[in-house]
Ligand SMILES: O=P(O)(O)O[C@H]1O[C@H](CO)[C@@H](O)[C@H]1O
């Protein structure tokens with residue numbers, strides 16, 4: 001039994017949704033799974049297993065930031081996870097983005113210490129698994145969803161003191177910022193499993209001010225993202 005996910009092999013499905021927020025994990029299990037069973041509550045890092053369209057699926061919170069996500073990813077793999085799909089929120093850097101928009105990450109720049117520690121200082125470019133990107137993109141197209149597909153950055157900071165981070169990152173083609181994908185992608189690659197990342201834009205980050213989504217619109221955005229995330233995992237096995 002791992003140290004932080006107090007479960008045994010077989011308690012988690014091979015397909016696992018990975019939100020940062022434990023309350024989102026519980027909401028996903030209660031709203032979208034059939035027969036959801038709590039499989040972890042150590043440190044409040046809620047994890048559930050149930051079924052979707054008759055197939056086993058789990059959801060496990062990663063906590064916030066790459067160090068926490070690295071522990072959870074490592075232990076999920078120890079417990080038999082094969083496809084990890086992060087379902088999170090992000091700050092939108094792309095000037096065309098609206099609150100509630102969907103982002104499918106193709107890669108995650110590691111602006112954090114965790115990936116550098118994992119690679120022992122070797123420069124590395126964490127990428128999403130093509131199978132999951134492909135499945136997510138087609139699920140979004142079929143649902144008629146406007147989609148931003150491209151690279152994101154995983155930072156250590158939610159409150160970034162950089163004067164205009166949006167200009168800096170969007171000038172490099174980076175769509176959005178969040179805080180876990182780079183570690184999840186890196187560990188998945190090291191362990192030979194697949195990882196992807198879908199995000200709902202919860203903040204738009206411009207030069208002067210950050211605009212935050214309302215709770216109601218965030219719920220709507222997350223619900224729409226979850227339909228796509230579950231269809232994505234459903235098509236990959
Ligand atoms: O919405 P979640 O999945 O928690 O993700 C984002 O939200 C948190 C910051 O508010 C960070 O974990 C960031 O990556």
Ligand SMILES: O=c1cc[nH]c(=O)[nH]1
Nearest residue numbers: 089090091178179203
């Ligand atoms: O990491 C994050 C997540 C949501 N919004 C942000 O601005 N940053």
